[in-house]
Amino acid sequence: MKNSTKLMLLGAVTILFGVIILGNAALASLAVVTLTGGVLLVGGGIQIVAGFSMSSPGGKLFAWLMGALMVFLGWSFLSNPLEGVVSLSMLILILLAAGGVVRIFFAWRARTTSFFWPMLISGVLSVLLAAYVLSIPEATMILLGTLLGVEMLLNGLGAVLFGLFLRRTNI
Numbered sequence: 001m002k003n004s005t006k007l008m009l010l011g012a013v014t015i016l017f018g019v020i021i022l023g024n025a026a027l028a029s030l031a032v033v034t035l036t037g038g039v040l041l042v043g044g045g046i047q048i049v050a051g052f053s054m055s056s057p058g059g060k061l062f063a064w065l066m067g068a069l070m071v072f073l074g075w076s077f078l079s080n081p082l083e084g085v086v087s088l089s090m091l092i093l094i095l096l097a098a099g100g101v102v103r104i105f106f107a108w109r110a111r112t113t114s115f116f117w118p119m120l121i122s123g124v125l126s127v128l129l130a131a132y133v134l135s136i137p138e139a140t141m142i143l144l145g146t147l148l149g150v151e152m153l154l155n156g157l158g159a160v161l162f163g164l165f166l167r168r169t170n171i
Contacts, residue, residue, distance in 0.1 A: 002166075002167070003163075003166060004163045004164070004166035004167040005163065005167075006163075007159050007160075007162060007163035007166065008159070008160050008163035008164065008167075010156075010159050011155075011156040011157065011158070011159030011160035011161075011162075011163060012156065012160060013156070014152050014153075014155055014156030014159060015152070015153055015156035015157065015160070016156075017152055017156075018149045018150070018151075018152030018153035018155075018156055019149070019153070021145055021148055021149035021152060022145075022146065022149035022150070022153070024145070025142035025144075025145030025146045025149060026141050026142050026145060027145065028144070028145030028148055028149065029085045029089075029141060029142060029143065029144035029145040030081050030082075030085060031145075032085075032088070032144045032145065032148060033077050033081045033084035033085050033088060033144070034077070034078065034081055036074075036077055036084070036088065037073075037074045037075070037076070037077030037078035037081070037084060038074065038078065039074070040070045040071070040073045040074030040077065041070070041071055041074030041075060041078065042074070043070050043074075044066075044067045044068065044069070044070025044071035044072075044073075044074055045067070045071060046067075047063055047064075047066055047067030047070055048063070048064055048067035048068065048071070049067075050063055050067075051063030051064040051067060082141075085140070085141055085144060086140050086141070088144055089139075089140040089141075089143040089144060090140065092143060092144070092147070093130045093133060093134055093140075093143075094130075096126050096129060096130040097126065097127050097130035097131070099123075099126055100122075100123040100124065100125070100126025100127035100128075100129075100130065101123065101127060102123070103119050103120075103122050103123030103126065104119075104120060104123035104124060104127070105123075106119060106123075107119035107120035107123055108120075
């Protein structure tokens with residue numbers, strides 16, 4: 001089987017999973033939080049163990065504190081997945097709004113260039129999107145799953161298109 005065919009099949013499967021995820025975004029959000037909690041729990045444990053090999057007392061303390069924080073967050077996400085969904089969704093909304101504000105600030109600084117309007121529009125849309133999602137109470141429960149589903153759709157589409165490109169160029 002050619003590489004282009006494998007890539008197109010992988011893209012088609014990824015698109016299928018994206019559609020399935022978008023079909024039940026709330027369950028996908030819970031899955032994201034559960035996976036995140038597990039990764040944080042394991043990563044925090046590894047961080048704590050790695051702290052024992054640090055030579056400086058400050059580095060050792062920092063490693064232990066960061067490891068303990070990661071273990072706490074992982075345990076919190078695993079024991080309260082619904083609250084974890086809300087917490088991670090709020091974090092994403094805060095980052096979306098903050099990124100929009102920063103783009104608006106930089107657009108203002110670049111107001112004499114051709115980048116002003118695209119950067120300003122991008123920043124304003126990010127802030128408005130964050131405010132819109134925040135205004136819908138149910139949206140925080142499906143935000144993570146929706147973002148994951150859309151990302152999988154776009155990645156799948158990209159893989160299919162790249163496979164078609166490879167087939168056309170005979171690479």
